[in-house]
Amino acid sequence: MNKTMNHPFEIRGFNMCESLLRHTPEQLARFLDRMAELNFNSIIVQYDYGFRHYQELIREKCQKYNIDVTLMVFGPRTFFSLSNCPAEYFALDDDGKPYCAEPECETWPCFCSNESMEYFKRGAEIFLKERVPSWIKRVHMRSGDGCMTCRCEKCRELMPSIGWHPYIKAFAKVLKQVRPDLESESDIYIGRYDTSVAPEEYADVDCVMYDTFGHHPRIAIGDNPHPKSNWIPVNVRDVDEFNCNSLYHFDRLSKWAARLPGKIYIHDNTMMQGLIGNFHRNTAAMMKDLRLYRKLGLRGVLFEAYEPGYKYFEQHFETLARAMEDADFAEKYQPDESEIPFHDLELNFSHTDGGTSPELLKLLPEKEREYIETCDKGMIEPTPESFRALIDYLLAHQDDVDICYIGCLAAKRDIRISRNLDFSRTSPETQKMLSFRKLWDYMEQLPDHSKARTQVIGLIKDLRDNVRAK
Secondary structure, three states, X not given: OOHHHOOOOOEEEEEOOOOHHXXXXXXXXXXXXXXXXXXXXXXXXXXHHHXXXXXXXXXXXXXXXXXXXXXXXXXXXXXXXXXXXXXXXXOEOOOOOEOOOOOOOOOOEOOOOHHHHHHHHHHHHHHHHHOOOOOOOEEEEEOOOOOOOOOOOOHXXXXXXXXXXXXXXXXXXXXXXXXXXXXXXXXXXOOOOOOOOOHXXXXXXXXXXXXXXXXXXXXXXXXXXXXXXXXXXXXXXXXXXXXXXXXXXXXXXXXXXXXXXXXXXXXXXXXXXXXXXXXOOOHHHHHHHHHHHHHOOXXXXXXXXXXXXXXXXHHHHHHHHHHHHOHHHHHHOOOOOOOHHHHOOOOOOOHHHOOOOHHHHOOOOHHHHHHXXXXXXXXXXXXXXXXXXXXXXXXXXXXXXXHHHHHHHHHHHHHHHXXXXXXXXXXXXXXXXXXXXXXXXXXXXXXXXXXXXXXXXXXXXXXXXXXXXX
């Protein structure tokens, strides 16, 4: 191996995504302690979802362990809120109506509205002056998932990357004016993987995250096509030459690494909230990804992770952490016998694959097998009995699984997909929680963040107690 490649990645750590309020203080403290044990040096926490409640704990632990904190902010959500932007300047749907009545996680601007840009910049200035603590050194400004970009007559003709990038530039400019002590960061994400934006347009952005969203956990980036990797990130118009996600990301990541040398790092959806703590035994695939990232000269990787559910990934992260510092270890890694059966992509694993294949289920440790079986039965064509059993399991194992996310997801998944269950007898507050597009938007708007997790658990119990068959 080229010795210049055998050095620790500069950026090694976790992105907690929208999970902060789903942690108890003890869970969050334990999670940050884990970072020290792994010798991780970087973390992303989200301003919009729980940072204000937990910022002192995060500051104390991260300063103790010399962990760099990047504060991520959903720009449209927070900046439009701070500037009191009217909804008429939000992204519009095909009928010309705003997707969102109030700023939320998935709020986007109307790209072609001068008023939208002015409200955005005004809110960014307020945020940077008044809401970012002095101990924060970097701010990552991002948007929602890319599924609700503006469809007005002008915007629908634009690539999302072209429409959104002026907002990235505007944020970086405001940051340099009002908080020159901060570094700015943005991302390449759903709908914006294309190379329409010229590299020089990123001159004022200090760091760029490439999010490998949607690639199947057990398929390394660049591996040969497989039906499980057919899904391409939504709202993308430049994919005609690809028939699988792994090849699409290989092409786009290679191009962006060459266009922005020294700026790109990876966000990997390792514990992706939709996996609900199901570890896919994909260490070998991720080792191959790490080798690719070194070859491309990327700065490092942040893995999506949180404490509830971490126990199933603990050994996985220990192995990845070692490989992040020792390229030779990554080169020589060989999967053990417990991992190899999961390489067979014809076998399904967890509700995300359509239910776990018996061949894999029997290989799991007893407690994990019980969890996976309970999840599959409570998620796929659920009955009131299997739904209640799932909630009871979550309640009994709150330190091991993400009860808030999984409990709410199970109900919303049935409402959207299976449609077997009737939740009409639940309380108005439970109905309100289910009406939110994202659970974290519901939790953030609660007046007392110290009780948000407890309140959601109470509503999940209400779902359990009042579910009926349709």
